[in-house]
Amino acid sequence: MADPWKECMDHCLEVTKQAGKMIRDALQKDIAIMQKSSPVDLVTETDLKVEQLIISSIRKKYTTHSFIGEESVAAGAPSILTDNPTWIIDPIDGTTNFNINARFTSTSFLCSLNQIEFGIVYSCQEDKLYTARKGNGAFCNGEPIKVSGQEDITKSLVLTEMGLKKDPEHFKTMMSNIETILTIPVHGIRSPGSAAVNMCLVACGAADAYYHMGIHCWDMAGGAVIVKEAGGVIMDISGGPFDLMSRRLIIASSRTIADHLTQVIKEFPVGRDDSEG
Numbered sequence: 001m002a003d004p005w006k007e008c009m010d011h012c013l014e015v016t017k018q019a020g021k022m023i024r025d026a027l028q029k030d031i032a033i034m035q036k037s038s039p040v041d042l043v044t045e046t047d048l049k050v051e052q053l054i055i056s057s058i059r060k061k062y063t064t065h066s067f068i069g070e071e072s073v074a075a076g077a078p079s080i081l082t083d084n085p086t087w088i089i090d091p092i093d094g095t096t097n098f099n100i101n102a103r104f105t106s107t108s109f110l111c112s113l114n115q116i117e118f119g120i121v122y123s124c125q126e127d128k129l130y131t132a133r134k135g136n137g138a139f140c141n142g143e144p145i146k147v148s149g150q151e152d153i154t155k156s157l158v159l160t161e162m163g164l165k166k167d168p169e170h171f172k173t174m175m176s177n178i179e180t181i182l183t184i185p186v187h188g189i190r191s192p193g194s195a196a197v198n199m200c201l202v203a204c205g206a207a208d209a210y211y212h213m214g215i216h217c218w219d220m221a222g223g224a225v226i227v228k229e230a231g232g233v234i235m236d237i238s239g240g241p242f243d244l245m246s247r248r249l250i251i252a253s254s255r256t257i258a259d260h261l262t263q264v265i266k267e268f269p270v271g272r273d274d275s276e277g
């Protein structure tokens with residue numbers, strides 16, 4: 001029987017190519033940068049144009065589908081998952097990187113019907129296209145990828161991001177988590193600046209773990225299926241099951257590393273995507 005999600009994914013890959021071109025072209029120009037919730041929460045005209053391109057193209061073909069797009073939500077659209085097939089879109093993940101033409105900027109998608117069906121993350125400056133269809137493995141530019149399989153946390157490279165919230169309590173807990181992890185010890189901690197790319201770096205074995213509190217479903221959606229299909233572990237920061245709307249996650253190359261991190265990381269409250277706006 002034909003796989004209806006395969007057709008969606010193929011369409012999405014075509015739109016991804018157009019989005020990637022739009023982002024790369026924009027890097028040659030002066031782009032207007034605007035603030036959203038705070039001086040460190042940025043959006044550019046390219047984020048808005050890319051999201052419009054993606055949504056209008058998908059809507060033409062799949063007229064009944066729903067959307068959760070980062071910039072539409074910022075403009076007041078709801079971010080609620082229903083039983084309707086829903087596309088979750090981050091037009092530019094790593095907007096701060098994009099503004100300085102840093103290496104890791106991606107456009108990422110997912111389509112879900114209660115369960116995540118497929119994910120696409122395109123790291124455009126590097127021209128790396130990560131894809132995964134549930135049950136069919138994960139790929140980078142068509143080549144199969146796998147997590148490192150590292151079990152020993154003292155030999156691991158861990159990724160995290162500083163996020164946008166800078167209030168003293170969050171800051172203290174965030175810094176204390178970094179100190180705790182560095183003194184395990186691990187080989188190092190890095191912050192590449194794009195949650196979607198971070199997930200793909202773990203998926204292809206370039207890093208062994210990634211944790212983050214305060215991101216959004218559009219930052220995690222595309223990467224979630226890619227990590228799972230690459231053999232990685234994905235869970236909530238508490239060690240419970242991963243929840244796409246929870247704004248937090250741990251992913252790792254092995255259960256041992258994921259469990260170790262859940263035991264040492266202190267949590268701070270981040271709210272939920274489906275209870276805001």
Ligand code: LIP
Pocket residue numbers: 042070090092093094095096161162163164193194195196214215216219
């Ligand atoms: C960004 C993430 C980044 C994180 C920021 C923000 P945006 O996404 O990918 O890793 O630190 O908090 O969420 O806003 O560039 O799509």
